[in-house]
Amino acid sequence: MTSSIISSLNTKDLQDKAPPTGAFLSGSYIRYSNATLYQNITSKFISMEINIENRLPIIVTGVIDGMSRNKELLIKKYGPNSSGELKQVIGELSQLRSELMTNKPLDLLILTNSEKDRDAAIWNECIKNIEDASGTPPTWYNSVWLFSECYMYRRISQIFALTHTLSFCNVSSYKCQGDLINLLKLNLWGNRCDLSLSAGLIDANEGNNPIEQLKMFDKYLLIDDSLIVWNILNKQLEETKNQDVIIDIVLDNAGYELFTDMCLAVFLISKNLCRKIRFYVKSIPWFISDTMKKDFIWLIDNMKNSSANFVRELGEKCWNYIESGQWTIEVESFWTEPYDFSEMKDKSPELYAKLSEAKLVIFKGDLNYRKLLGDINWMYETNLATALRGFKPTNIVSLRTIKADLIVGLSCEKATELFKEQENWMITGQYGLINSVII
Numbered sequence: 469m470t471s472s473i474i475s476s477l478n479t480k481d482l483q484d485k486a487p488p489t490g491a492f493l494s495g496s497y498i499r500y501s502n503a504t505l506y507q508n509i510t511s512k513f514i515s516m517e518i519n520i521e522n523r524l525p526i527i528v529t530g531v532i533d534g535m536s537r538n539k540e541l542l543i544k545k546y547g548p549n550s551s552g553e554l555k556q557v558i559g560e561l562s563q564l565r566s567e568l569m570t571n572k573p574l575d576l577l578i579l580t581n582s583e584k585d586r587d588a589a590i591w592n593e594c595i596k597n598i599e600d601a602s603g604t605p606p607t608w609y610n611s612v613w614l615f616s617e618c619y620m621y622r623r624i625s626q627i628f629a630l631t632h633t634l635s636f637c638n639v640s641s642y643k644c645q646g647d648l649i650n651l652l653k654l655n656l657w658g659n660r661c662d663l664s665l666s667a668g669l670i671d672a673n674e675g676n677n678p679i680e681q682l683k684m685f686d687k688y689l690l691i692d693d694s695l696i697v698w699n700i701l702n703k704q705l706e707e708t709k710n711q712d713v714i715i716d717i718v719l720d721n722a723g724y725e726l727f728t729d730m731c732l733a734v735f736l737i738s739k740n741l742c743r744k745i746r747f748y749v750k751s752i753p754w755f756i757s758d759t760m761k762k763d764f765i766w767l768i769d770n771m772k773n774s775s776a777n778f779v780r781e782l783g784e785k786c787w788n789y790i791e792s793g794q795w796t797i798e799v800e801s802f803w804t805e806p807y808d809f810s811e812m813k814d815k816s817p818e819l820y821a822k823l824s825e826a827k828l829v830i831f832k833g834d835l836n837y838r839k840l841l842g843d844i845n846w847m848y849e850t851n852l853a854t855a856l857r858g859f860k861p862t863n864i865v866s867l868r869t870i871k872a873d874l875i876v877g878l879s880c881e882k883a884t885e886l887f888k889e890q891e892n893w894m895i896t897g898q899y900g901l902i903n904s905v906i907i
Contacts, residue, residue, distance in 0.1 A: 487845040493613040493873060524620055527756065528565040531624065532558055542637065550633035557634060560627045564620070573605035574619055577626055587801050591622055594806040613872075614843035615806055617755075622804065625752045638753045638760070690870075691877050691901035697828065697865050700906060701741045704827060713742040716826040718803070719749055720833025722763035729832065730767070730786055737794055742827065745789075748798045755835055761797050798822075808842040810857040823861040830865055837868040841876065848883045850876040853905045865904040869897045877903055 487493055535542065535558055543551050567575070574595055577588040594615075598606040608616050629635050686692075704713055715736060717729060733745045750758045768790070771783025789795040802816040813820045823829050831840060841855045852866075855876045873894045875883075886893045893899060 489845055489847055491845050493843045493845055494610065524617065525565050525569050528561055528568065528620070528624070530756075532561050532565075535561075542634070546633045546637065550631075553631045553633050557627055557631060561624070564623055564627070568608050568620065571607045571609045573607050574611065574616070575623075577622065578630065580630065587805050588626065590805055591619070612843055614808065614838050618804070618806060621754050622752075622806075625754075625804075628753075638762075685900075688899045689901065690875075690882070690899050691903045693865060693904035694902050696904050696906060697902070700863055701736075701828065705741060709740065711743055714744045714746065714826040715742040716746045716748065716823055716829040718829065718831045718836055719747055719759040720836065721757045722759040722767070723757065725832070726759050726763065726767055731782075733795065734782065734785060734789075737789060744794055744796070746796050746798050746826070748800060748803065750803055751799050751801050752804055754804055758835075761799055764797050808839045809859045810842055812859065812861075820861050826862050828863045828865065829861065830867060832867055834868055834871040837866050838872055838874065840864075840866060841874055843874065845874060846876045848875060848878045848880055852876050852903050856905065860905065860907050863904070863906045865902060867900075867902055869900045870894055871897045875901070877901070 535554065539554060542554060576592045576595060579588050595606060628637055719729060736742050736745060749761050749764060768783050768786045771779050772787060774780045800819050802812065802819050807815050842857065846855050
């Protein structure tokens with residue numbers, strides 16, 4: 469299926485070059501050969517995988533296949549009237565995939581009175597502004613990569629929102645539930661098999677120390693500001709006992725990653741490193757597995773009902789934090805709107821002011837990192853503060869496994885070394901960073 473999709477792509481609008489330094493990443497650029505990469509590494513010509521052409525159609529296909537496989541379950545859950553709308557949704561998703569693969573212009577969203585579509589006008593305004601600025605309608609390949617990718621998920625969301633029976637359907641929930649079930653089983657047998665933070669990448673045999681296993685990942689951590697983050701929280705603890713300290717966590721994936729986010733949050737509260745933690749979730753299904761409010765509650769409920777005592781106790785503790793107000797779940801539409809974070813102060817001043825109340829904001833994942841950097845092809849050695857382009861509500865730290873062709877705070881020498889070892893190191897998710905800006 470994957471090879472047939474890629475072979476049918478319309479490549480007439482592709483450019484046989486890497487994105488110039490300072491340009492936005494775009495699906496119109498194709499990768500360079502190894503020789504060219506090494507010759508141009510100091511001028512920041514990067515190995516850019518054509519994410520739009522080789523991944524996004526496959527994601528849409530996965531949604532179509534998932535709905536087809538679970539057709540009977542969906543009809544049982546949403547009622548017999550959903551059968552016709554199920555066919556309608558699959559047809560519209562197929563049309564979306566075709567538009568994407570043939571580099572069609574980005575259609576305006578349909579305006580409705582639905583609460584789930586309240587930001588459609590914002591998206592349409594951005595599309596019109598791009599057309600006014602360039603003189604031509606924006607297309608899938610020729611738009612900024614980040615914009616095109618987010619627009620795809622927004623289109624998928626509207627396809628479901630415009631139905632009567634499937635408007636609350638989240639086709640990615642089956643995957644997230646499966647991830648969590650596997651995780652809980654691993655915890656259940658924890659006395660026999662230690663749980664590795666690698667989520668199965670490292671064998672966790674009896675007698676292994678998880679902390680020792682974690683050290684094996686140090687060589688893949690390209691930037692490590694964890695001590696800086698510790699120092700700022702610890703200093704605050706010594707000075708004020710952290711009675712009024714808030715930490716914000718802008719979440720990424722549900723499932724296993726969300727579980728580790730909760731473990732971190734429990735640690736921060738229990739060690740008095742903060743008084744309150746606010747978790748920011750997505751308002752609509754986003755990027756396959758991003759966390760929504762219902763995912764957060766579902767995870768805690770399943771932990772509370774676990775047969776493993778320590779998992780159940782952890783779930784009870786998490787729920788107590790929710791009930792006491794020490795943890796809150798924040799739903800903000802900005803995270804799924806067509807803006808990067810440098811635009812937040814202008815486009816969502818209330819959210820910017822809210823983040824400014826926190827002592828630290830933790831941004832999880834690759835997508836949040838790309839929005840911090842604006843999906844711009846920065847020079848590797850650019851510092852993060854510069855790349856943020858004025859976004860400085862408070863102290864921030866980005867926790868990111870690298871899955872897209874951009875990074876700052878890295879020497880050209882280190883980048884050259886990495887390219888020689890593995891040409892596609894920027895998209896494998898093998899490497900990570902903990903990068904902070906302290907104001």
